[in-house]
Amino acid sequence: MTRKPVHFYQVGSFAVGNRLLDDENRTVQSNPNRTNSIDSGHRACQGCGEVLGARYALDAAMRASNGQLVAVNATGCLEVFSTPYPETSWRIAWLHSLFGNAPAVATGVAAAMRVKGKSEVRVVAQAGDGGTVDIGFGCLSGMFERNDDVLFICYDNQGYMNTGVQRSAATPPAARTATTVTAGPEPGNVFGQGKDLPRIAMAHDIPYVATATVADLHDLEQKVERAMEIHGARYLHVLVPCPLGWGSASDETIHIARLAKETGLFPVFEAEHGKVTGVSPIRRRTPVEEYLKLQRRYAHLFGPTPRPDIVARLQEIADENIARYGLVTNDTEDSVSTEVTA
């Protein structure tokens, strides 16, 4: 399905909905009859990006599958704040797996549906970054390798937040966590470590890999829709800021996710069978400081003993992403004077 560009209408291209757009050009979220896969009353922190990402992705998946959806959820924030006995916020069929096996459990669900002749029932597995890149890595790779019919969604808040903000392989360099404190010659998380899961997923040659953020709802929903058109192993990596773990204001969650993309630190793209097929270009190129300054996990890079050398290295990472994926186009407004050479 080709994506039709939304004709310009005020905020139609970027906002959730608009009174004058046709329903098909609005997002699922703008529909008052959206599923609300995860409903009110959950115990997520104020301004939680993960619960927003989950509702966005699952409501879109519910629409794409005509409500024929089962979700398998790894242990983590999303599972803990949504299902404390006796209350669950989920409105969809949902199974809590363990921490490291959401992909495998989802494989089992998909196999059961297939064998029972209910292939129209689609399966989504979801986990935080810990349950994806660390403890869940083995099962995830196995699911990819077998090309099981599962859409795996990683909500990446770059750390083990539910247990008190510890470092994962998705924690970016220089970020403060409880296990990478801001002390020593390399304060915060060290450089030279970490896993780039989207690229690892691409290396498995699976039918669909995409990254997205909670700041661009249209893009996220379109990617879920695209993923649901495909059968086989699919991977969606969604950046979801965590006000608690990142030390940001609760109202800045979407703003920060937007800056992650606009600086180039979080590239937004799609790939099929290992090849990048589309990129969401940067709209207004922004230096990494704008993004870092809003988060106390980077506060040690500024203030009385600043580390411009570290900030420069982070800028290099952003620039490399921009070069690798071609994130800057003719339409990008450039507020950075540094030249980008591909």
Place this chain on the structure above:
Amino acid sequence: METPFAITLDAGTSRANHTGSWRIERPLYVDRLPPCNNACPAGEDIQGWLYEAESGNYEAAWRKLVAVNPFPSIMGRICFHPCETACNRVQVDDAVGINAVERFLGDLAIEHGWALPATALDTGKRILVVGAGPAGLSATYHLRRLGHQVRLVDSAEQLGGMMRYGIPAYRLPRATLDAEIARVVGVGVEVVVGHVVHDIEAERRAGKFDAVFLAVGAQIGRRVDIPAGDSSKVIDAVSFLHQVAAGDPPLLGRRVAVYGGGDTALDAARTARRLGATDAVIIYRRNRERMPAHGEELEQALGEGVTMRWLSTVDRFEDGRLVLETMRLSDQGFPEPTGEYEELDADSLLLALGQDTDLSLLNGAHDVVVNDGVVEVQSTMMTNVDGVFAGGDAVPADRTATVAVGHGKRAARGIDAYVMGTALESAPKHELATFEKLNTWYYSEAPRTQRPELERIRRQTNFEEVVGGLTEENALFEARRCLSCGNCFECDNCFGVCPDNAVIKLGDGQRYQFDFDFCKGCGICVKECPCGAITMVPERT
């Protein structure tokens, strides 16, 4: 399904947990004052009628507009659009083309023959309006809507005041002017043209008017003593333009000089060009930055071959030759003579040095306070004489048609309160929707539509309208560039970005409501509202 105890839970049971108890502050939907509305001298609800236009409801948009200002076609041509200067979109790309859309709506109304609503109300009160320029016509219109009887008198043969006799046809075509004036008169007005009022008190008594509105304008061109020979043709620009509009243009010769730096000077020079002058030069004692004329007008004048003589004054005019003295600006910006002179050939000299009000009609009303040639009024537009109101160029204010329309409306309200014995209440103003309250990320790139302009070659020989209007497609596009500053336009952002699903969508046109059982007060809705229509307030303890 019979489910095992505790391990398995029924869907949606979390709604028993009212997380609203977590809040220390709560969001509140607000309506803020858009800067365009705030800047409009006529007090139009610009954002309001743009909102209607955006959905293609042009008639609804027009009706909303003319509820305040009955002259959109005129305004869309001659208003200097302070709304656009104030428009927040200037800080994104370009101001919304409000003026162009207003013109589109006005022209569409004329095309479709939309009529102004007539009122069934009749208060039995009689009001005399002296002067049928924009102030007088506006007051007449609003007084009629309020149900009062109006007699509108004007000294000229046709209604319109400066709109007809001061603004040339290439800026305001006569057909447009006539159509919009006729519409106002059409709501039921007693019109007397060619009537000069000599004594306002006497005329008031004679006609048993409950109140009067003096909208006599400032039609007397100020003169300055310039030594000139008998053969030197020196005319004041106001009279010149009046004669041209009346269809009786004077002969000016090939080389015309205009003395002055305001819009009238530009109008005079451009008109002279169209009447055949090969040279039309404007002589102004200061420089471009200090020139009071509007930039757009100057650009067009220059494009039509009008030339400028900055920092010059006219010393004398003899035998077809102007002697100019060069000026320089002091540190405070005042022009100072340098003692250097130059000569300029000229067949005629038009004086555009300002205009004065003819207040002879006040002969019988000595108590009306006049200061500096204009009538002092209160905020109700009433002079210090009960029942005597004034507005437009005749009172201290910026001298534009839009301001005059605003005065007319305000005066009508003031008169209404006065004659009905009611108190005049004005609604408290909302907080201004300033730029930093917006989140402009959500607005797509949309460069402003330019209005088509008549090619310069064609302009020089006729009075055809120079600036054209927008097509419907363009007008719609332009209206939709509006950011809706400070007022919800149902973009669904708050409904979508709430992590707690605590915003209720009420349906078309009814906006949204917060579900305070669940709202945790995170503030994302406030931050992501594109138009700044939500604020946070402390939670009541």
Place this chain on the structure above:
Amino acid sequence: MLRQIEGSRAVAETVALCRPEVVCAYPISPQTHIIEAVGAMVKEGLLSPCEFINVESEFAAMSVSIGASAAGARTYTATASQGLLFMIEAVYNAAGLGLPIVMTLANRAIGAPINIWNDHSDAMAVRDSGWIQLFAETNQEAADLHVQAFRLAEELSVPVMVCMDGFILTHAVEGVDILEQSVVDGFLPPYEPRQVLDPKDPVSIGAMVGPEAFEEVRYLAHLRQMDALARIPGIAKAFEEVTGRASGGLLRSYRTEDADTIVVALGSVLGTIKDAVDIRREAGERVGVVGITSFRPFPAEAVREALSKASRIIVIEKAFSIGFGGVLATDVALVVQGADAKVFSVVAGLGGRAITRRSLEDLLAQSARGDLKSLTFLDLDRAAVDRELTRMANTRRSGPSAENLLRDLGSDHGASKVKS
């Protein structure tokens, strides 16, 4: 039909008759022949409809099983030893969620040191998990127990593992009667899940349960195991009615009517024990055997009843709790508390060491003489142990004991080699 067939193959074919819908396993000795056979049947279309999934670890295998079972599919898996430990989180998870997964546990020792041969340490490692554990004595019983296991699991919504001794049973070829499909179909109705993932009736399975309700959840699981105690004999009886043979049940007694010494054990060793007991009987000793089939739930009443007339109870087991003693022995001792009997714990066959009839005869003789200690390690090479102890005392860093023992056994010093 009676066939000369490897134990693994018998189990595989019987499991296939049970019409599992999702089969998923990770290869580990000595379970491999079971899953290879099932996998081949699926690929050849002989077992259909069935999804056979090759996974990347045992943890994944049990996880896939959990997903499949929660989605309403009849699910089967198999593992042993290290593999069981690798999936242990999921093993507990399956029981906690009440998913009727059936698993073959091809009993094998747990390392370190790595050992691929049979003992019961793997089963013992998960005895508290909430799974039902049934121990097969023969290949026939191993096959039959799987049929009963599916029915038991699905009736109660409790997972069941069928334990069969690795290599001893799995790789032995002997005569096994493979049932007819119609018999199994008659015995095993289609799976009706108690709870299921269904978009049309969405529920959240696997909530977080805090202190206010956790104890009750565990108690309810315990009650379900008590229900199992009631159901197991009934299911065995029903099985006997359609097959004509006794298989399963809680326990089986052999020559215990007048025994004052009773040997208690699990699994295949019961065969050798009965041979030894027969010989001792001929010598006049009043000795009998109780073979426990259902280890969890532990049939306390039945065991106490079966042992009520004995004064000496010898528990022989292939497992022990390091630092304490026999596992089964401890359970038995607790159950016969108050009775006038002495319980002797004998640990034997660890890591696949053969338990010979001769050794058992000697053991019984020792018991008859009154020389049996309360805890005995059968056929322990005392000399090798002593040499290692001496070496450890003399040298501070003397290397790992296991390596030393092996080296020792391979050398001239290892005179007292393992008896064959």
